[in-house]
Amino acid sequence: MNGEYVGKEDAKVSVYDHGFLYGDGIFEGIRAYGGNLFRLHEHIRRLYDSAKAIMLQIPYTPEEMENIVADAVRKNALEDAYVRLVVSRGRGNLGLDPFTCKTPQVIVIAEQLSLFPKELYERGMEIVTVATRRNRSDILNPKLKSLNYLNNILIKIEASLAGVSEALTLNTEGYVAEGSGDNVFIVRDGELWTPPCYLGALEGITRHAVMDFAVDMGYVVHEQPFTRHDVYVADEVFLTGTAAELIPVVKVDGRTIGTGSPGFHTLRLLEAFSHHVRTDGVKVYPEHQVS
Numbered sequence: 001m002n003g004e005y006v007g008k009e010d011a012k013v014s015v016y017d018h019g020f021l022y023g024d025g026i027f028e029g030i031r032a033y034g035g036n037l038f039r040l041h042e043h044i045r046r047l048y049d050s051a052k053a054i055m056l057q058i059p060y061t062p063e064e065m066e067n068i069v070a071d072a073v074r075k076n077a078l079e080d081a082y083v084r085l086v087v088s089r090g091r092g093n094l095g096l097d098p099f100t101c102k103t104p105q106v107i108v109i110a111e112q113l114s115l116f117p118k119e120l121y122e123r124g125m126e127i128v129t130v131a132t133r134r135n136r137s138d139i140l141n142p143k144l145k146s147l148n149y150l151n152n153i154l155i156k157i158e159a160s161l162a163g164v165s166e167a168l169t170l171n172t173e174g175y176v177a178e179g180s181g182d183n184v185f186i187v188r189d190g191e192l193w194t195p196p197c198y199l200g201a202l203e204g205i206t207r208h209a210v211m212d213f214a215v216d217m218g219y220v221v222h223e224q225p226f227t228r229h230d231v232y233v234a235d236e237v238f239l240t241g242t243a244a245e246l247i248p249v250v251k252v253d254g255r256t257i258g259t260g261s262p263g264f265h266t267l268r269l270l271e272a273f274s275h276h277v278r279t280d281g282v283k284v285y286p287e288h289q290v291s
């Protein structure tokens with residue numbers, strides 16, 4: 001916290017922190033695989049872009065921030081880790097004005113995480129479309145990874161009430177946007193489709209990575225609007241995200257996708273993903289050979 005290491009129990013923030021009072025702040029979720037911080041530069045870049053958008057001055061350079069993240073993984077002696085990086089506006093008064101907050105809080109949490117049970121990756125997951133629409137880009141841009149996640153939480157509540165782990169969201173025009181915390185891809189005739197982020201999706205780093213290596217593998221990737229109908233008739237569907245990684249979806253709104261099992265291309269991309277996460281990033285232990 002703000003340059004000091006404190007135990008979990010002693011990590012405390014003020015009730016006057018505007019991150020707590022108003023969700024005024026930004027965050028990143030970053031994973032390390034075998035001591036490799038996957039696409040760390042991209043995460044830090046997105047963090048600083050979000051900071052710029054909300055006029056929050058992070059008291060470190062991006063290079064220093066990368067070192068802080070790597071150091072937190074080392075300090076916890078982790079090889080596989082999930083890192084949560086939070087920069088909140090800091091302590092102010094009870095008014096909204098962010099400029100009453102003089103010092104942002106920088107918090108890095110590094111721990112082990114497995115989000116969904118392993119069987120879900122093997123069997124594939126079921127999702128449903130929820131009634132809550134994803135935030136419009138001209139109101140609170142989903143590209144801005146802010147601490148204001150209530151739109152996502154309302155979406156998640158609907159998914160949980162429907163008895164599934166993730167949701168499919170639409171934008172206010174009815175086009176597919178993303179999940180509550182992941183991006184969405186469909187596969188049709190061996191080609192990949194994912195919605196453009198201006199429709200109302202976070203510019204996911206896993207999404208970018210998958211698009212990059214899919215193109216390298218010879219896939220055609222369309223970044224184009226599509227509707228729920230296209231999802232229902234897709235051969236394969238999968239979600240991507242730092243926490244969720246690349247997870248096959250086999251049922252959407254009661255419609256079985258493809259054969260009802262994780263598809264050929266999804267499994268191929270999942271295999272490529274497992275390779276990339278260990279090579280494409282920043283080494284936490286530079287002297288260490290990752291097998």
Ligand code: PMP
Pocket residue numbers: 029152178179180181182183201202203204205206207240241242243
């Ligand atoms: N969409 C939302 C709303 C998210 O919060 C996240 C991150 N959990 C993603 C997509 C996936 O982004 P990334 O691949 O950068 O983790």
